[in-house]
Amino acid sequence: MKHNIHIDGLSEKAMTDVGMSIMGGLVMSGRKAVRKVARYTAIAILFFTLASWLLFKTGLTADDTDGASRSGLVTYTDAATGCQYLSAGGSGITPRMDKDGYQVCAEKRQ
Structure with a gap:
């Protein structure tokens, strides 16, 4: 050069x-x-x-889906109904249930 x-x-x-x-x-x-x-x-x-x-x-x-140890669960909330669903790593979703067996949903305001 x-x-x-x-x-x-x-x-x-x-x-x-x-x-x-x-x-x-x-x-x-x-x-x-x-x-x-x-x-x-x-x-x-x-x-x-x-x-x-x-x-x-x-x-x-940690969030409220973790309990005593980290679960890897993600909480999704339906914008129209206010109902919550859980997903574990993108393998589908399932309704989030409370201790009495009812789906966790936000109370509707009128």
Whole structure:
């Protein structure tokens, strides 16, 4: 690769060496930046994973479908009827029942 650098009093070889030094510096600074981004990304992923695990273990992310341990259930509420349904990982839905065997629905307001 030929670099077009002109500095008075320097030979052709010296100008080529200056150009190569500049290119080498740019390449190295790019590598350092990539390493720094990779390092911070790894730290962020580690921090996020640790924070998620801690929130899970402390129960701060639990909802009323979890009981004593995390169930993986998701509650859906029908907008028209106010009735609730449960789903476990997208394998279908089932009505959410109360302790007396009736479906959990919001009380209708008149």
